[in-house]
Amino acid sequence: MKDLAQHALNVAEVAGATYADIRIINDESERVEVKDGQVGSINRGTSGGFGIRVIANGAWGFASSPKIEKAEIERVARLAVKVAKASALLKVRDLELAPVEKYIDKYVTPHKKNPLEVPLEEKIALLLKTDAAMRQVKGVNITESRIAAWVEDQLFASTIGSVIEQRLVQCGGGYTATAVKDGDVQYRSYPCSHGGQWESNGYEMIERLDFAGNAGKTAEEAVALLSAVQCPSGEKDIIIEGSQLSLQIHESVGHPLELDRVFGSEANFAGTSFATTDNLDKLKYGSDIVNISSDPTCPMGLGSYGYDDEGVKTHKAELIKNGLLVNYLSSRETARVIGKNSTGAMRADGWGNMPIVRITCINLEPGTKSLEQIISETDDGIYMASNKSFSIDDRRSNFQFGTEIAWEIKKGKLGRMMKNATYTGFTPQFWNACDAIAGPKDWKIWGTANCGKGEPGQTARTAQGCAPSRFRKIKVGVVPGKK
Amino acid sequence: MLIDKNQAHDICKRALSFAQEGQAEVILTQTASPLTRIANNAIHQNVETSDIDISLRVDLDGRSGRATTNQFDDESLKELARRSVNAARAITSKQELPPMMGPQQYREIPAFDQSSAFMEPEQRAEMVLKAVKLARQEKVELAGLVNNTLYATAMANSNGLFAYHNMSTLRMELTARSGITAGRFAQTARKAGEIDPEKIAAIAIKKCLGGLNAKALEPGDYTVILEPEAVTTPLMFLSYLSFGALAVQENLSCLSGKLGQKLMGGNITIHDDAYHPMVISTRPFDYEGMPKKKVTLIDKGVVMGPVYDLKTAAKDNTGTTGHGLPQPNTYGPMPGNLVLEGGIASMEDMIKSTKRGVLVTRFWYNRVVDRKIPIITGMTRDGTFLIEDGRISHGVKNMRFNQDLVEFFNNVETLGVPESQENMVVPPLKINNFHFTGLTEA
Known part of the structure; x- marks a missing residue:
């Protein structure tokens, strides 16, 4: 395979490429779903192919194919150069890339049990047991659960001389109970919504989650939500639970700090960013206690890996330091423009797509207090948990989130359960309203398995680490609920 | 290269032949979707991509397993069948499964056109150049794409059903930007000649300037x-x-x-x-x-x-x-x-x-x-x-x-x-x- 990769680079250079890289990939995946006491579906997938990215005449070209054969690799390498030359017909300047070292290396996601080698029977049994526990709760109408896994074997080679082999192992799952009554539909998910928890990890992460042990409580909460009070409208201090805060970080820190969208590359689709580069080292993005970094070296983070898809070795990079914007998620091309090195955030969805800047594993550093302490120090607030809806404008400023469940906080104590909780705000104002972050005991990395960006559309698996945090005077209850 | 009806039939037939137990169904999808993407009045991404997805469902006595692959040599299809069967066997209790139907009659929908199915990167660049020329005159920046796509879908099952359809489209989207103000227009057509880059650019630019x-x-x-x-x-x-x-x-x-x-x-x-x-x-x-x-x-x-x-x-x-x-x-x-x-x-x-x-x-x-x-x-x-x-x-x-x-x-x-x-x-x-x-x- 390495010989084929080297041959592709040679053919590209002969055809006129001044830089080339190739990724030869085999993706294996599996998804098992159970719904209402039956196996809903099982799908075992495999997808193999290669993508060649080149610079010719100072512009990018990319071509890919599922057929990993010498003649096809030659055709696709030449096609990538032809595409680059067509790109060069409309360029502002020749591409320049931040430097990268040459690496000959191998990386494997730390894991114990390859999730694809765990028998299907075991996964099905666990999901059926979980489903049965949910369905024992009176008032639950629909029960759904799933386990999914991905194992990607990748060979990267570039004309810089790097040859990097990676095996990325990822898996996760979760479940949802739905209760329906009198036109009201309420959900509860475990351990969080959007399919569950996802990690770069082996099957041991599924075993750790104790699916069946949490099923009854999850289902009971779904039913209880039907008779819970509506989230009120007004300004409140809110404490946001970890998985919900993870999505908040994803949407209002991760995406606005992708340097390609800052430079307008996503203007036609995913949008741009309010955090333009004139704000670098100037914008008070959050309060003094807000420290956020990109760290794809983090164990278990779904957005963790050894090298990005242009051969940059992963490392920790501070993005927001003591509330100040100090860096972006970047690629070699975009980092060069701001005079920095790449943060190693360039990733592609499989072999058939050109890498773009993606959220990696971005972490809000933990604070010092416990969640219990933060709640006890909140006089009049709401504790919101598990995402139900999320929307943010195309400059990543105005957002609105809804959560599956919330609880009133009165005089330092959790009180009544609330349904249809929503909150809204503007990104920098919101993060500047953060006055408490829970400590390491409550800190966790949450995975996002379906982050969309790019044209053609690409899906990335990302992660955000955080602990529950408090935000002062946030507008809540923005959507009129059912009477 | 388009997978035509005969080729699709051959691949489906081979995939079904390796599923030697129960009932089987295969879905074949071919997508080729070259795309030229612009931002700030320049091409910044330009890709030629294509893939084939072959998905095989095997039903064994009320239990159903599915596997997918993007390789269609005999060895890959044999492995596809083995995985589908294994998935079905792993299920211990019966599912409520819909039946696999026999041959059906379909209406023809002419949805394929050579002009949108097959385009050279230079043709897409030419379309973008026309649009950017207008943008430069109006001192705005264009972002957007030109994307020509070819799809072929085939279905077959062990009860003799076979279906095939292909289609192609050309889409152009343009977002004109001036500072934080933007205007957009997009069009999709089956025939490449029906897409007018200058018209799309003019509308997007007018909206952008009107929104300043x-x-x-x-x-x-x-x-x-x-x-x-x-x-x-x-x-x-x-x-x-x-x-x-x-x-x-x-x-x-x-x-x-x-x-x-x-x-x-x-x-x-x-x-x-x-x-x-x-x-x-x-x-x-x-x-x-x-x-x-x-x-x-x-x-x-x-x-x-x-x-x-x-x-x-x-x-x-x-x-x-x-x-x-x-x-x-x-x-x-x-x-x-x-x-x-x-x-x-x-x-x-x-x-x-x-x-x-x-x-x-x-x-x-x-x-x-x-x-x-x-x-x-x-x-x-x-x-x-x-x-x-x-x-x-x-x-x-x-x-x-x-x-x-x-x-x-x-x-x-x-x-x-x-x-x-x-x-x-x-x-x-x-x-x-x-x-x-x-x-x-x-």
């Missing part, structure tokens, strides 16, 4: 005029939240319990019609190999019924409408080609008749807030304007909405002339009491 120095509008209830691209948003949400039979059966749909009742305004008639001459992205069969039927979902505001697949149809003691997804699945059937009947009003007529309102080009980041009602939220984007006294007076900053979709389709005052929007056909709409709940700075 946008003013903030107080959130509240407004009369809105939605361009066709904006109208696809509420329909797309109804499509997957409400118009499928499983959602209705599970009591999750706004149609649940409302069959034969008036739910929407008397001026609202919605069909699913894969054969409508203005639908561009279409196919005459579903993922169970069943012929798609034209289905009237809402007739003059009255609920006529959802779309069905074989499983949900059996439960309601009716026939499938040909809207199934690959089986078994947990989502149920969904419409694929919604057609909202329109009227005769032009956009200009609607603007002239509006004392005060908001013109919306499109919505963005739309998400479900309430599953059943349903309520969705999102933002306006790429061209939002205030209308005063029958004319566009100025651009307004983008606004957040939270909107009950049934209420939305009860508040439609005027329907314009329908336009093609890839897989849908929709008119522009004038709607009263649309709920804007927040705004942003751009």
Whole structure:
């Protein structure tokens, strides 16, 4: 395979490429779903192919194919150069890339049990047991659960001389109970919504989650939500639970700090960013206690890996330091423009797509207090948990989130359960309203398995680490609920 | 290279031949989608991609397993069959599975054109160059894409069913930008010659320049005029939240319990019609190999019924409408080609008749807030304007909405002339009491 990769680079250079890289990939995946006491579906997938990215005449070209054969690799390498030359017909300047070292290396996601080698029977049994526990709760109408896994074997080679082999192992799952009554539909998910928890990890992460042990409580909460009070409208201090805060970080820190969208590359689709580069080292993005970094070296983070898809070795990079914007998620091309090195955030969805800047594993550093302490120090607030809806404008400023469940906080104590909780705000104002972050005991990395960006559309698996945090005077209850 | 009917038949036949137990079904999908992407008046991504997906379902005595691959040599197809069978065997209790049907008759839908299926990167660059030339003259920056796509889909099963369809499209989208102001226009066609880069650029640029120095509008209830691209948003949400039979059966749909009742305004008639001459992205069969039927979902505001697949149809003691997804699945059937009947009003007529309102080009980041009602939220984007006294007076900053979709389709005052929007056909709409709940700075 390495010989084929080297041959592709040679053919590209002969055809006129001044830089080339190739990724030869085999993706294996599996998804098992159970719904209402039956196996809903099982799908075992495999997808193999290669993508060649080149610079010719100072512009990018990319071509890919599922057929990993010498003649096809030659055709696709030449096609990538032809595409680059067509790109060069409309360029502002020749591409320049931040430097990268040459690496000959191998990386494997730390894991114990390859999730694809765990028998299907075991996964099905666990999901059926979980489903049965949910369905024992009176008032639950629909029960759904799933386990999914991905194992990607990748060979990267570039004309810089790097040859990097990676095996990325990822898996996760979760479940949802739905209760329906009198036109009201309420959900509860475990351990969080959007399919569950996802990690770069082996099957041991599924075993750790104790699916069946949490099923009854999850289902009971779904039913209880039907008779819970509506989230009120007004300004409140809110404490946001970890998985919900993870999505908040994803949407209002991760995406606005992708340097390609800052430079307008996503203007036609995913949008741009309010955090333009004139704000670098100037914008008070959050309060003094807000420290956020990109760290794809983090164990278990779904957005963790050894090298990005242009051969940059992963490392920790501070993005927001003591509330100040100090860096972006970047690629070699975009980092060069701001005079920095790449943060190693360039990733592609499989072999058939050109890498773009993606959220990696971005972490809000933990604070010092416990969640219990933060709640006890909140006089009049709401504790919101598990995402139900999320929307943010195309400059990543105005957002609105809804959560599956919330609880009133009165005089330092959790009180009544609330349904249809929503909150809204503007990104920098919101993060500047953060006055408490829970400590390491409550800190966790949450995975996002379906982050969309790019044209053609690409899906990335990302992660955000955080602990529950408090935000002062946030507008809540923005959507009129059912009477 | 397009996989033609004979080649598809051969691959399907070989895949089925390796599944030597139970019943088997294969779905083959070929996609080639070269795309030239621009930003800041330059090409910044340019890709030539293609792939084939072969998905094999094996049913063994009421237990179903599926496996997929993108390789179609004999060894890969044998492994595909082995994995499908193993998946089915792993299931210990029987599933409620729809049957695999025998041969069906399909209507021909001519949806393939060489001019959009096969384009050179230089041809796409030439289209972009024409647009950027205009943008430079007007001192704005263009972002966007030119994307020519070829699809082929084939289905076969061990009961002798075989279906094949191919289609191609060319899409050009342009977003003109000046500072934080943007304007957009997009078009899709089957024939490359029907896409006019200069026209698309001119509209996007006009919107951008017309929106400069946008003013903030107080959130509240407004009369809105939605361009066709904006109208696809509420329909797309109804499509997957409400118009499928499983959602209705599970009591999750706004149609649940409302069959034969008036739910929407008397001026609202919605069909699913894969054969409508203005639908561009279409196919005459579903993922169970069943012929798609034209289905009237809402007739003059009255609920006529959802779309069905074989499983949900059996439960309601009716026939499938040909809207199934690959089986078994947990989502149920969904419409694929919604057609909202329109009227005769032009956009200009609607603007002239509006004392005060908001013109919306499109919505963005739309998400479900309430599953059943349903309520969705999102933002306006790429061209939002205030209308005063029958004319566009100025651009307004983008606004957040939270909107009950049934209420939305009860508040439609005027329907314009329908336009093609890839897989849908929709008119522009004038709607009263649309709920804007927040705004942003751009």
